[in-house]
Amino acid sequence: MPKPKKSLPKVKISLKDLKKLFTLNIGTVMFGILFLYLLILGIRYMTSSHFESYQVTSGPLASNEMYTGLAIREEEVVKADADGYVTYYAREGNKINANGVVFGLSSDQALNGSETLDQEDLSKIRSQMSNFSYGFDPANFNSTYSFKYELAGEILNYAGVNDQSTADSDDGTAAVVNTAGQILSKTTTDGIVLYSMDGYEKKTLEKLKAEDFDQNSYEKEDLKTSQKVKTGDPVYTLVTDERWSLLIPLSDKQAAQLTDTDTIRVKFKKDGMTQMGSFSIEKIDGEKYGKIDFNKGLIRYASDRFLDIELVTNTQTGLKVPLSAITTKDFYIVPKDFAQVDESGAYQGFDLVTTSKDGESSTKFVSPTIYASTDDYYYFEMGDENGDNNSENVLREGDAILKPDSSDRYVVGDTGALEGVYCINQGYAVFRRIELIDQNEEYAIVRKDTTYGLSRYDHIAEKADSVKESDIVY
Numbered sequence: 271m272p273k274p275k276k277s278l279p280k281v282k283i284s285l286k287d288l289k290k291l292f293t294l295n296i297g298t299v300m301f302g303i304l305f306l307y308l309l310i311l312g313i314r315y316m317t318s319s320h321f322e323s324y325q326v327t328s329g330p331l332a333s334n335e336m337y338t339g340l341a342i343r344e345e346e347v348v349k350a351d352a353d354g355y356v357t358y359y360a361r362e363g364n365k366i367n368a369n370g371v372v373f374g375l376s377s378d379q380a381l382n383g384s385e386t387l388d389q390e391d392l393s394k395i396r397s398q399m400s401n402f403s404y405g406f407d408p409a410n411f412n413s414t415y416s417f418k419y420e421l422a423g424e425i426l427n428y429a430g431v432n433d434q435s436t437a438d439s440d441d442g443t444a445a446v447v448n449t450a451g452q453i454l455s456k457t458t459t460d461g462i463v464l465y466s467m468d469g470y471e472k473k474t475l476e477k478l479k480a481e482d483f484d485q486n487s488y489e490k491e492d493l494k495t496s497q498k499v500k501t502g503d504p505v506y507t508l509v510t511d512e513r514w515s516l517l518i519p520l521s522d523k524q525a526a527q528l529t530d531t532d533t534i535r536v537k538f539k540k541d542g543m544t545q546m547g548s549f550s551i552e553k554i555d556g557e558k559y560g561k562i563d564f565n566k567g568l569i570r571y572a573s574d575r576f577l578d579i580e581l582v583t584n585t586q587t588g589l590k591v592p593l594s595a596i597t598t599k600d601f602y603i604v605p606k607d608f609a610q611v612d613e614s615g616a617y618q619g620f621d622l623v624t625t626s627k628d629g630e631s632s633t634k635f636v637s638p639t640i641y642a643s644t645d646d647y648y649y650f651e652m653g654d655e656n657g658d659n660n661s662e663n664v665l666r667e668g669d670a671i672l673k674p675d676s677s678d679r680y681v682v683g684d685t686g687a688l689e690g691v692y693c694i695n696q697g698y699a700v701f702r703r704i705e706l707i708d709q710n711e712e713y714a715i716v717r718k719d720t721t722y723g724l725s726r727y728d729h730i731a732e733k734a735d736s737v738k739e740s741d742i743v744y
Contacts, residue, residue, distance in 0.1 A: 322731075322732040322733065323694060323729045323730065323731060323732060323743075324591070324592055324595060324729070324730050324731075324732040325727060325728070325729055326589050326590065326591060326724050326725070326726055326727060326728045326729075326730060327589070327590045327726065327727075328587070328588070328589055328590065328718070328726045329587055329590060330584040330585070330586060330587050330715070331584055331586060331590070331708050331709070331710055331713060331714075331715045332584055332710065332713075333584070334537070334580045334581055334582055334583055334584050335524070335580070335581055335583070336539075336578065336579070336580055337518040337519075337560075337578075337579055337580075337581065338485070338518070338576055338577070338578050338579075339516035339517060339518045339562070339576070339577050339578075339579050340478075340482065340483055340516065340517045340518075340575065340576060341514060341515070341516055341571065341574060341575055341576070341577060342470070342473050342474065342475065342478070342514065342515050342517065343509055343511065343513075343514040343515070343568065343572075344509065344510045344511035344513070344514075345464075345471045345507050345508065345509045345510065346471065346507065346508050346510060347467050347471050347504045347506075347507050348372070348455070348504070348505055348506050348507070348508055349501075349502050349503060349504050349505060350375060350455075350499045350500065350501055350502065350503050350504075350505050351375075351453065351455065351501065352375050352453055352501055353375075353498065353499065353500050353501055354375030354376050354377055354453065354498065354499065355375065355376055355377075355378065355379045355496075355497075355498050355499075356373050356374070356375060356495065356499055356505060357373060357374045357375075357376065357452065358372075358373050358465070358494065359371045359372060359373055359374065359454075360372045360373070360463040360506075361463070362463055362464060362465050362573070363462065363463070363464065363569070363572060363573055364462070364463060364569075365460065365461065365462050365463075365569060366457055366460070366461060366462075366463050367457075367460055368457055368458060368459050368460050369456050369457065369458070370456060370457055371454050371455070371456050372455050372456065372457060372463055372505075372506055372508075373454075373455050373505055373506065374452035374453060374454045374455070375452060375453040375454075375455070375499070376451055376452045376453075377451075379496070455505070457508060459508075459510055460510070461508040461509050461510045462508070462509040462568070462569055462572045463506055463507075463508060464506060464507040464508075464509065464572060464573055465492065465493045465494045465505075465506050465507075466490055466491060466492055466493055466507065466573070467490075467491050467493060467504055467507050468488065468489065468490040468491065468575055469489075470482070470575060471507060475515070475517075475552060475554075475561065478517065478554050479554065479555055480554060480555040480557060483517075483519060485576055488575065488576070490575070493505060493506060493507075509568065509572050512565060512566060512568050513563070513564070513565050513568075514563075514564055514568045515561055515562060515563050515564070516536070516547075516561070516562045516564070516577065516579065517552070517554075517559045517560070517561050517562075518559060518560045518562070518579070519557065519558075519559055520551065520558045520559060520560050521558075522558070524560075525551055525558045525560075527583075528549065528551065528560060528581075528583075529551065531549045532548065532549060533546055533547065533548055533549060534546070534547060534549040534562065534581055534582070534583070535547075535581075535582040535585075536562060536579050536580070536581060536582065537579065537580040537581075537582055538570075538571065538577060538578075538579055539577075539578040539579065539580065540570075540571065540574070540577065540578070541570065543567070543570065544582065545564065545566065545567050547562040547563055547564045548562070548563040549561070549562055549563075550563075586707050586708045586715055587715065588707050588715040588716050588717055588718055589704075589715070589716045589717075589718055589724050589725075589726060590713055590714070590715055591691055591704065591713065591714055591716060591724070591730065592712060592713055592714075592732055593709065593711075593712060593713060593714055594732060594733045594734065595691045595692070595730050595731060595732055595733065595734050596689055596690070596691060596704065596714065596734060597689070597690060597691065597692070597701075597734035597735075598687040598688065598689055598690070599687065599688055599690055599701050599739070600652070600685040600686070600687055601641055601642070601649040601650055601651060601652065601685060601686055601687075601688055602649070602650045602651075602652055602665055602667075602682055602683075602684070602685055603647040603648065603649055603650075603684050603685060603686040604620070604647065604648050604650065604665070604671065604680065604682065605646060605647060605680060606643070606645075606646060606647060606648060607673065608620060608671050608672075608673050608674075608678075608680050609648065609674075610635070610674055617640060617648070618637060619635055619636055619637030619638070619663075620635070620636055620637075620638070620665070620671040620672075621633040621634070621635060621671060621672040621674070622634045622635070622636045622665075622669060622670070622671055622672075623669075623670040623671065623672055623679065633672055636663050636664070636665070637663050638650045638651075638663050638664050638665050639651065639663070640721075641688065641703060641721070641722055642688055642703060642721070647686065649686060649688060650664075650665050651664075652665075652666070652667070652685075665682045666682065667682055667683050668681065668682065668683065669681070669682040670682070688703050689703070689704055689705075689706065690702050690703045690704050690723075691704060691724065691730045691731070691734065692730060692731040692734060692737050692739065693724065693728055693729070693730050694729050694730060694731055694737075694743045695728055695729055697742060697743060698740055698741060698742045698743060699731060699737045699738065699739050699740060699741045699743060700739065700740075701739050702722060702723055702724050702728070702730070703720055703721070703722050703723050704716040704717075704720065704723060704724060705717040705720050705723070731743070
């Protein structure tokens with residue numbers, strides 16, 4: 271006996287349920303639109319060509335090379351003429367005149383005696399102290415001691431000690447005078463006072479060796495002391511000539527680049543100052559060295575034996591672009607003598623020959639935009655061959671222009687190429703003209719303020735062959 275069939279349960283769908291099914295949530299709609307937009311962008315990105323952009327910078331073609339130079343100068347180490355405790359009267363690194371007091375020797379550390387100054391001299395002393403206080407830098411506290419020595423020397427100067435008679439020292443570089451319980455040592459020549467020595471004082475170009483340039487073995491002795499010195503002990507160094515030299519080691523490549531250089535500009539890294547010097551190439555122990563001679567500026571670097579410098583050889587500056595970004599574009603060229611000019615000789619435009627439907631010829635004045643010019647030609651952007659360019663001030667291939675005050679005609683058609691790059695600031699490629707100043711294997715320096723040219727911080731296509739003019743870029 272067959273089993274009875276089970277009936278399926280009846281599902282009731284109400285109108286309210288149908289409305290819920292087809293009701294769209296606004297959040298779902300917005301998400302769907304956003305997803306579709308991103309999908310389209312992704313597809314366009316995957317199917318479009320890509321390239322790298324470059325931001326135009328300003329400066330030299332390459333950075334100047336850095337060197338460490340060894341300074342040689344005329345200098346003498348001055349020694350004590352007697353035993354005693356040293357009192358310093360000259361400020362280190364300052365220039366002192368002939369017959370100026372540098373130091374004094376006394377049998378005791380505490381000075382005996384005093385000097386009397388008038389009100390005018392006291393006023394000068396106060397002024398010096400005030401000026402030093404105003405410009406005092408706590409980070410350079412050592413300058414306080416140098417000022418102390420200088421002030422003591424000035425007091426002696428105001429008291430008339432420098433005018434007293436002197437006797438020459440044994441080496442002839444200083445003179446001595448007895449006053450106020452001290453033996454004062456005075457210079458016999460102008461110079462720059464240094465309270466240090468390093469063994470290079472007698473060095474000349476002929477006496478230099480390659481090991482003298484080793485900074486790791488360089489030692490500098492501080493001569494300032496509170497201990498008693500003996501006769502013949504070094505007390506200070508006196509630089510006696512403003513003329514000085516720097517010697518820098520050179521590789522064969524660097525020497526070859528500087529072979530024809532007679533003068534060179536040097537930038538000192540210590541203070542950022544620059545000055546010119548005479549340049550020559552010398553040999554020391556078979557190696558090549560550059561020798562730069564100066565006749566000023568020594569006082570700024572008298573306390574330095576080694577100086578970090580920059581040879582300013584890259585003097586050409588402009589806008590820097592990669593060579594891969596440079597391309598060319600053809601422009602129409604028209605002889606300059608066919609142009610209409612004003613009274614000052616400035617370009618105005620051309621007389622374009624036109625022909626009416628009746629075959630009658632006439633002239634029409636047009637003034638196309640000049641992209642560039644040479645001594646003989648103007649360069650103009652090519653107009654549409656179909657003549658549907660929006661501007662009437664364009665020249666097209668086959669156009670004839672009339673020479674002023676003549677019946678001579680010139681038919682537009684000859685072209686000339688201009689160098690440029692593709693600027694992409696606006697999201698599409700636009701040709702911008704450049705004028706090269708200098709270049710190396712990777713980059714070129716181009717002129718600033720070129721008409722229809724580049725500006726600093728413009729973005730350009732790094733590879734010109736990856737884009738065409740008017741291409742939209744991503």
